[in-house]
Amino acid sequence: MASQRNISTRWAPFVIVILAGAWTLFHLIWNFVGQTSDDYWGIALLILFVLALILAFVHFFQERSTLKATGTTEPFPEPAIGKFFFASDGSAPVWFVVRMEVGAKWLLAGWEKIQSPAWGTSGKAISGFVAGALAKTSGPNPAVQGWYAWFLQHLVQPNAGLWSFLITYGEFAVGLGILLGILTGIAAGFGVLMNFNYLLAGTVSINPVLGMLGLFLVLSWRVCGWIGGDRWLLPALGLPWKPGTWFQLQARTSASSSLE
Structure with missing residues (x-):
């Protein structure tokens, strides 16, 4: 019975990874061809994430004794749970599911901008975005702070075409890097930077959630791309x-x- 539990625990993460990857690929194709009906990708990833997290904790408690710091001279040694989730390949399936969520969101956001003429070199879309952000600088509790409004008005608005190009292809590149697990921590870091800029411009949307998940990918840079290009x-x-x-x-x- 114990051997059967070990086999199921060993193979269950692979099943979760295959399902998450396949469903995300289908979700991307579904959006690329212009389908608007729900493919239940979001709820599927949430369920797979919970299952992967449960299996990760099972794996953690099995390896806890070996992960404990012994004989270290560091004043603040990393706890065992930190080592497992941020530096052990046992947590890689959890981060793989998170990567599918974050990477697909960035890739599709960039793809939507690539397909839109307003996000071309004319900078029409970003000029409207900047104008909307500058309108949020008034009042006793402005949504956009004065120093960031200066940045938008004097650095972004006069170079709208350049910033439009950087944002459009930056979002696409961040999504591709996270999905493929190539320099995942760096890609996620650029994604978090864009999330913060959108928030500073007064745009909430999914930026808080996406930024939080991106921060966790940055913290787990050693292992979050293990099921991907970063492994090599x-x-x-x-x-x-x-x-x-x-x-x-x-x-x-x-x-x-x-x-x-």
């Missing part, structure tokens, strides 16, 4: 203080060349 890309690139295999190979090649 991050070890190859490494970090500034710990070069990856690509740079180690280049260093060895340069050293051997200098000895010849």
